[in-house]
Amino acid sequence: MGGLDNRDSSSAVLTVLEVAGRIGMAEPVVAELRCIDESGETLSESGMEAVRGLADPRERVESWETLKAELAGGDPNGLRMLYWMLHAAGRYTFPTYRRMGIPDDIFDATMGCFTRFVGEHRTSYGRYGFDRDFWTYRELSARLFRLGSLEFELAYDAADVPTIAGLPRVINVHIPSDASLDPAQCDRSVDESREFLAEFFPDWTGLPYWCESWLLSPALERLLPESSRILAFQRRFDIRETHPDAPDWREWVFQRCDAPIAELPEHTSLQRNMKRFLLDGGKVGVGIGCLR
Incomplete structure (x- = not known):
């Protein structure tokens, strides 16, 4: 380690x-x-x-x-x-x-x-x-750790455990803004997390990994190319629940810009595609999924 x-x-x-x-x-x-x-x-x-x-x-x-x-x-x-x-x-x-x-x-x-x-x-x-x-x-x-590209949280507070998980404790996966979503790096992070838990928190081994993020929004399949690393990351999870009205995309895609949708910036292809999608009445929200 x-x-x-x-x-x-x-x-x-x-x-x-x-x-x-x-x-x-x-x-x-x-x-x-x-x-x-x-x-x-x-x-x-x-x-x-x-x-x-x-x-x-x-x-x-x-x-x-x-x-x-x-x-x-x-x-x-x-x-x-x-x-x-x-x-x-x-x-x-x-x-x-x-x-x-x-x-x-x-x-x-x-x-x-x-x-x-x-x-x-x-x-x-x-x-x-x-x-x-x-x-x-x-x-x-000491209940959330950065291990390679990703963060892993030993979640036990009710507010931090997805209700749909049906368990009192889970491992939450978080994606820092500077994370690489390169598949090999994500694999290494998950592998490292399992080694980490086995060594330092053995009573947390075997628990499911969950993630709640705009990166798991089903809408992204309409906004990103098939080769997108975001979509590759999303497909690691079995998405069990969505919240279409969650505003997380404003923070992570548009850097917290609170302007009307028509005035959102268009500096990246994702911003342009998402803005057009939102103007057409689409919703992004978040997805909640369990690591396959």
């Missing part, structure tokens, strides 16, 4: 700036984090306990809600939230990885979500910011 670096003590911790450096955070954001750090940023006792709780699978949602409430009104671009989530990553999640023996490169790849989300914010709004805190407690609690 990869190797640990020289600091193999289970008590090793990282600072916010060390985590930011490991995951290649953009320098303007690092500068903002450094300013927060040098300002002597503090939280209440309950706020600090919430930061710790982000890394606890039993407390993560309540802890996120507590931290969100504490920062409300004083964090317009979300970078204070980013600071404290990176603090949790270095102070609590990293030692968890070390204690379990999970390689450091998986920590770095998984926490890279923060860099990716900050970059996506800039693409959408023209400025750096962080607004995915509602999601990233999954990574911080």
Whole structure:
């Protein structure tokens, strides 16, 4: 699965700036984090306990809600939230990885979500910011891992487990925006995930893999060529349910553009085809499927 670096003590911790450096955070954001750090940023006792709780699978949602409430009104671009989530990553999640023996490169790849989300914010709004805190407690609690191109989540909260699965626990597959959908790379990711589970989470082996995504929308068969890697990825799954009105396509195809359909950009062939399809009354939505 990869190797640990020289600091193999289970008590090793990282600072916010060390985590930011490991995951290649953009320098303007690092500068903002450094300013927060040098300002002597503090939280209440309950706020600090919430930061710790982000890394606890039993407390993560309540802890996120507590931290969100504490920062409300004083964090317009979300970078204070980013600071404290990176603090949790270095102070609590990293030692968890070390204690379990999970390689450091998986920590770095998984926490890279923060860099990716900050970059996506800039693409959408023209400025750096962080607004995915509602999601990233999954990574911080060591229940979602980037393994190659794809991410795999040990899903157990009712809100995260597809109702149609009929099980209390499943493995959710997520597709990062920078993922390669090359079939060989997807194969490697799935294989690596099974090896990973067998080594570090054996009680999760054998559970079905599920995915909910606009990439699984049946409408894409009308919008993409037969040779499309998106369609090849979609066909890995037995699609059991669709939600045609889900707006996910706005975020992932049109970078969160909220303009009327007639004014959506047409920079790519997918954007052009999807826009024409939507103007003709079509719906994209999402599909929910089980890995075959």
